[in-house]
Amino acid sequence: MQIGFLNLYGGVLNVRQERASLIADNIANADTPGYKAQDVQFQQALAAQLGDGPASGSAPLFRASDTVSLDGNDVSMDSERVEAAQNADQTEAAATFLHQSTADLITALHPNPAGN
Amino acid sequence: MADIFSIVGSSLDAQGSRMDAIASNLANADSIAAPGTAPYRAHEVVFEAAPVGPTSDDGTGSSDPAANDPGVQVLGTVLSNAPPNMTYDPNSPYANAQGYVTGSNVSSVSQMVDLIDSSNSYSASVAVLQQADRVDQQILSSFQVS
Numbered sequence A: 001m002q003i004g005f006l007n008l009y010g011g012v013l014n015v016r017q018e019r020a021s022l023i024a025d026n027i028a029n030a031d032t033p034g035y036k037a038q039d040v041q042f043q044q045a046l047a048a049q050l051g052d053g054p055a056s057g058s059a060p061l062f063r064a065s066d067t068v069s070l071d072g073n074d075v076s077m078d079s080e081r082v083e084a085a086q087n088a089d090q091t092e093a094a095a096t097f098l099h100q101s102t103a104d105l106i107t108a109l110h111p112n113p114a115g116n
Numbered sequence B: 001m002a003d004i005f006s007i008v009g010s011s012l013d014a015q016g017s018r019m020d021a022i023a024s025n026l027a028n029a030d031s032i033a034a035p036g037t038a039p040y041r042a043h044e045v046v047f048e049a050a051p052v053g054p055t056s057d058d059g060t061g062s063s064d065p066a067a068n069d070p071g072v073q074v075l076g077t078v079l080s081n082a083p084p085n086m087t088y089d090p091n092s093p094y095a096n097a098q099g100y101v102t103g104s105n106v107s108s109v110s111q112m113v114d115l116i117d118s119s120n121s122y123s124a125s126v127a128v129l130q131q132a133d134r135v136d137q138q139i140l141s142s143f144q145v146s
Helices: A004-028 A040-051 A078-107 B004-027 B106-141
Strands: B043-052 B070-079 B086-088 B098-104
Touching: A004 A040, A004 A078, A004 B004, A004 B070, A004 B106, B004 B043, B004 B070, B004 B106, B086 B106
Parallel strands: none
Antiparallel strands: B043 B070, B086 B098
């Protein structure tokens, strides 16, 4: 049996976790000379996770929008912290939806809702 | 992919050694050197991106290009080339022939600025750690089916 939401939320959580790691990398390397901030594009990465997009979609890309400092580092600590908070909230949202959907599924699977 | 905890750990480690270097510089800001000996020179820690944690083949078979997620590590320490502080004090036993005492080349102000920067990075890493922990708890509790 194919349960759609399990695949979808599995993919979402995988991409969110990968993003969390990349953001942690960016913050860890905020003082590394020559380091360039990286991120994934959520849409393409999720499509790659679910198997209906090019597998290269999950490759991290460089953020090209920020100011580059004299030592070649372009990590903006503030925007990384915002991204981290946003990503954490979205991960929690996905986990909450997954929890609710699973609970609904379990309820539906009970032969007798009264439980006896 | 290196997990978020090893990345944050490497960051805390690196910022820790940077703060050690700053503490040593500040402690030696007023050190002086006898004529003919080398004065204290400020230590500056240099970071580099480097893979952390266990090797990235997690057995899922997905040849993930993100597998080489770098953490950070200390590449080495360089000594500042700033000129030493010379103070005119002809009565000091360490004064040279012109009456100047050679001090360290530490600039307390720039060390304090560096300390604030390092402290910001440190707290950002700790914030990421707390966030990851909270999200993990949430996901674990979502697997709990009553």
